[in-house]
Amino acid sequence: MTGPDATAPPAAGPRDPLLLDSQLCFKFYAASNLVNRLYAPVLSQLGLTYPQYLAMLVLWECDDQTVGALAARLYLDSGTITPLMKRLENAGLVKRMRDPADERRVRIRLTQAGRDLRAAARKVPGIMLAGQDEARVDALRETLGEMVDTLAAMQAAR
Template sequence: MPSPHSTVSTSPPILQLDHQLCFALYSASLAMTKLYKPLLEAIGLTYPQYLVMLVLWERDDITVSDLGERLFLDSGTLTPLLKRLEASGLVERHRDPQDERRVRITLTPVGRTLRDDAECVPACVLERSRTSVPELQALTRQIQTLRDSLQS
């Protein structure tokens, strides 16, 4: 029986929350971040730090600007993140010898070793998603296509 305070929606379906792609993406992102939190705490990283480390494990010794482009982050957001990672002994920042205006980021030996500890994270996420690898890969490609369309 409906609550005496509830009302029937007068909003058209196009304006209902559960019909909004933006809300589906937002709430899925919140759920994903919540899933990652304990996994990453176990290896001493926050979610944004994990993303930085993923890029560096893929391609070490890159410029801050290249890292920002890869993560869709501006330098104002990225610089404090990198400072914390540097203070943790995972990365080093240094001026590019060819162009002193550019700062390069490299992994330390500890940062490289952390990759081994992080290898369990994707498997845990896969298990919790109750989705097959091909399904997750297809979903990832769809979301990337959407992101790219929205940015152009």
């Protein structure tokens, strides 16, 4: 076959499991990208990226954590969390230090500037959810939480 149809995929039926829109992973990927783009301008006013914001949320919930605990809470690996913590430290928001009880572990503690940033960040959820139906958002959060739990259990079983 030659011409424009030479590289066209075979005709796909509505139940074709290889259609992009049939992929659950693509829906998560697209949603994640859109969330990042929507948050970016709001978070830039705080001097944070979306991953940094998530890390700060965890630290605002519970300060003075190990890098491992923080990584686990965010479902990140050490290769991702370490540079993220270094950037937050360079921004003056956290302090990294060796755990005196176990020198192999690194602990993350908020600085005063990191604690102070929480007040400014309080506006972020309201901005992001403005105009959305609260019950629908709560239901979606519940469903996504269940999905995260399911995926984490699948990963742990491997």
